[in-house]
Amino acid sequence: xxxxxxxxxxxxxxxxxxxxxxRAGFLVAVANSxxxxxxxxxxxxxxxxxTDVIMPKVHGLELITMLLSxxxxxxxxAISGGGSFGPLAYKPDAISTHAYLAAxxxxxxxxxxxxxxxxxxxxxxxRKLLPN
Amino acid sequence: MERLTNSLRVRLTxxxxxxxxxxxxxxxLGVSAIVEDGYAELFVNPLRSNSRLIADELEAADAQEFPRxxxxxxxxxxxxxxxxxxxxxxxxxxxxxxxxxxxxxRARGDDFEFADHGDQVYYISHRxxxxxxxxxxxxxxxEGPTLERIAAAKRRVLAAVLAFTAASxxxxxxxxxxxxxxxxRLQEAAKRxxxxxxxxxxxxHSSIREVRELxxxxxxxxxxxxxxxxxxxxxxxxxxxxxxxxLDLERRLLHRERIASIGTLAGGxxxxxxxxxxxxxxxxxxxxxxxxxDGALARDLTRIVAAAHRARSLVNRILTFSREMHSxxxxxFSLRPTVEEALALMRAIVPANIEVDFDASEDGTAVQGxxxxxxxxxxxxxxxxYQAMRRTGGRLSVKLRGIDNPGDGQINPGSxxxxxxxxxxxxxxxxxILHIFEPFFTTRDVGExxxxxxxxxxxxxxxxxxxxxxxxxxxxxxxxRVYLPAAAAQVCERSGALG
Ligand SMILES: Nc1ncnc2c1ncn2[C@@H]1O[C@H](COP(=O)(O)OP(=O)(O)OP(=O)(O)O)[C@@H](O)[C@H]1O
Ligand SMILES: [Mg+2]
Numbered sequence: 001x002x003x004x005x006x007x008x009x010x011x012x013x014x015x016x017x018x019x020x021x022x023r024a025g026f027l028v029a030v031a032n033s034x035x036x037x038x039x040x041x042x043x044x045x046x047x048x049x050x051t052d053v054i055m056p057k058v059h060g061l062e063l064i065t066m067l068l069s070x071x072x073x074x075x076x077x078a079i080s081g082g083g084s085f086g087p088l089a090y091k092p093d094a095i096s097t098h099a100y101l102a103a104x105x106x107x108x109x110x111x112x113x114x115x116x117x118x119x120x121x122x123x124x125x126x127r128k129l130l131p132n
Numbered sequence: 133m134e135r136l137t138n139s140l141r142v143r144l145t146x147x148x149x150x151x152x153x154x155x156x157x158x159x160x161l162g163v164s165a166i167v168e169d170g171y172a173e174l175f176v177n178p179l180r181s182n183s184r185l186i187a188d189e190l191e192a193a194d195a196q197e198f199p200r201x202x203x204x205x206x207x208x209x210x211x212x213x214x215x216x217x218x219x220x221x222x223x224x225x226x227x228x229x230x231x232x233x234x235x236x237x238r239a240r241g242d243d244f245e246f247a248d249h250g251d252q253v254y255y256i257s258h259r260x261x262x263x264x265x266x267x268x269x270x271x272x273x274x275e276g277p278t279l280e281r282i283a284a285a286k287r288r289v290l291a292a293v294l295a296f297t298a299a300s301x302x303x304x305x306x307x308x309x310x311x312x313x314x315x316x317r318l319q320e321a322a323k324r325x326x327x328x329x330x331x332x333x334x335x336x337h338s339s340i341r342e343v344r345e346l347x348x349x350x351x352x353x354x355x356x357x358x359x360x361x362x363x364x365x366x367x368x369x370x371x372x373x374x375x376x377x378x379l380d381l382e383r384r385l386l387h388r389e390r391i392a393s394i395g396t397l398a399g400g401x402x403x404x405x406x407x408x409x410x411x412x413x414x415x416x417x418x419x420x421x422x423x424x425x426d427g428a429l430a431r432d433l434t435r436i437v438a439a440a441h442r443a444r445s446l447v448n449r450i451l452t453f454s455r456e457m458h459s460x461x462x463x464x465f466s467l468r469p470t471v472e473e474a475l476a477l478m479r480a481i482v483p484a485n486i487e488v489d490f491d492a493s494e495d496g497t498a499v500q501g502x503x504x505x506x507x508x509x510x511x512x513x514x515x516x517x518y519q520a521m522r523r524t525g526g527r528l529s530v531k532l533r534g535i536d537n538p539g540d541g542q543i544n545p546g547s548x549x550x551x552x553x554x555x556x557x558x559x560x561x562x563x564x565i566l567h568i569f570e571p572f573f574t575t576r577d578v579g580e581x582x583x584x585x586x587x588x589x590x591x592x593x594x595x596x597x598x599x600x601x602x603x604x605x606x607x608x609x610x611x612x613r614v615y616l617p618a619a620a621a622q623v624c625e626r627s628g629a630l631g
Contacts, residue, residue, distance in 0.1 A: 010407045010410075012407075012408075012410075012411045013407055013410045013411055015411070016410060016411035016414040016415055017410075017414065019414070019415070019418055020414050020417075020418060023418060023421075054403065081402070081403050081405075081406025081407050081410070114406075115406040115407060115409070115410045116406055116409035116410040116412070116413045116414075116440065116444050117410070117413070118413065118417060119413075119414055119417040119418065119421070120417075122414070
């Protein structure tokens with residue numbers, strides 16, 4: 001049974017994702033901040049981390065870098081709703097969801113999802129990253 | 133101006149008149165006196181020597197024959213003319229020529245002044261010695277002819293003086309006109325300058341030096357005025373231009389700021405919305421999954437999912453819009469994402485009876501410019517197409533591809549990105565096609581269209597070095613073709629690869 005960690009500063013978003021994945025039979029934990037996510041990562045060693053990009057304090061991009069440096073084998077799905085918040089706001093393209101996701105891919109995320117995504121898209125992305 | 137002419141002329145003429153009124157009588161009297169004196173002298177001098185000769189003859193006459201001789205002498209003197217009276221008297225006795233026309237009684241005493249009384253006779257007396265006695269010879273001469281000559285001379289003098297006066301006055305009038313005319317012209321010119329016409333040169337060809345000098349000075353003043361005027365005008369124009377520039381800049385800055393704040397706001401709202409939409413979409417899809425497919429609940433949940441999808445595309449459009457507004461520097465970019473974004477917007481607008489399809493190949497569709505302008509081109513063309521099909525419905529088909537050397541005579545050979553926007557709408561007549569790219573040309577009802585759509589498209593396309601063609605058939609549809617020069621360079625990472 002694959003285990004998944006969801007990191008999003010919006011509890012409702014994390015919970016909805018958890019429900020979808022749990023229904024599909026995955027083992028899911030939810031963290032509401034990057035710090036919380038890092039802690040749980042060390043505890044639970046999930047196969048996949050689904051993380052938001054734009055989060056207060058520690059940014060999703062930073063989180064991805066840290067996760068990969070500690071656990072190089074973890075698979076990462078970046079999700080973003082775009083918007084002008086966060087450290088990338090000064091760039092003209094900052095409000096483009098594409099820009100965040102492209103940055104996330106650069107940081108090492110294998111899959112990218114634009115919020116709001118369909119249940120099927122989420123499940124497809126997860127299954128794509130699983131070994132079998 | 134009239135007043136000046138009149139006053140100057142009248143002044144000059146009356147001065148001349150006054151001078152003449154004072155001088156002419158003096159002149160006349162003076163000349164008359166000289167003439168009179170001259171004639172008197174001419175009259176008197178010969179008479180004196182003549183009468184002296186007669187007196188000498190009387191003195192030398194023999195004593196015995198004297199009375200007879202004296203009588204004959206006196207008669208001959210009178211007969212010789214001019215003498216109108218002759219007598220010899222010794223106090224007691226008087227010998228009088230009977231031929232005298234003036235009777236002795238009327239003859240006055242001695243008289244040595246010419247014409248000093250009314251009888252027109254000039255008397256001369258000589259004392260003649262006869263032995264031991266003295267007798268007096270008195271002769272009277274006729275002044276008449278001389279007086280007549282004097283009068284005639286005086287008349288000639290008067291005529292001459294009057295002629296001279298008349299000539300003077302005529303000269304005065306003419307002279308005043310000669311002087312006044314250039315003055316008046318100068319005055320007119322000065323008035324024109326004062327009235328604002330500073331560009332006509334003051335040209336006064338006058339024989340009067342003062343007038344020429346005055347003209348010269350006025351002309352220099354005018355030139356200075358023109359120079360000052362020009363300087364002031366260009367200064368004012370410069371100020372206006374810089375003020376306009378400042379206003380433009382201010383407006384552009386304001387516009388940019390507003391766009392930027394709209395972008396920021398849109399970004400913030402979009403972020404929140406996307407987060408809110410995520411659980412809505414996911415929970416409703418979970419619930420839909422758990423529900424029997426044909427029930428009323430499933431139908432309602434499907435509607436929720438559809439609404440969430442619509443909300444998602446709306447947020448995407450807002451994001452797209454604000455991004456377009458942010459990117460303004462011309463860059464090399466691929467047309468496809470831009471056209472796609474614009475079409476996403478159109479899809480949200482057009483009703484269900486219009487089909488929108490998009491057929492694109494990535495190759496050769498990179499161009500250089502501002503993506504937001506291309507966005508505008510697509511929106512404007514598609515809006516017109518949609519409006520042409522609003523009543524009937526139809527198909528809006530957009531095609532994008534790269535081509536080399538379009539076989540169209542209107543287009544120069546070369547590589548282009550070709551964007552085709554076709555519709556199956558009502559089409560256009562030739563007479564309409566001729567004008568569609570003109571600003572404010574519209575066939576729509578008042579308040580419905582500004583007629584700027586295609587002129588903006590045309591402006592954007594030509595500013596990018598491209599061209600636009602149109603093909604239309606009434607009742608069948610219209611196709612616009614936009615040819616944008618292909619950018620040889622690789623597609624810019626930012627806007628291209630991420631699309
Ligand atoms: N696809 C089309 N099919 C038929 N007629 C068209 C089409 N595109 C443009 N026209 C004609 O060209 C005219 C000018 O178009 P343009 O876009 O410049 O102005 P407009 O659409 O009338 O006003 P607006 O500025 O609001 O767009 C239109 O009024 C219409 O008559
Ligand atoms: Mg239009």
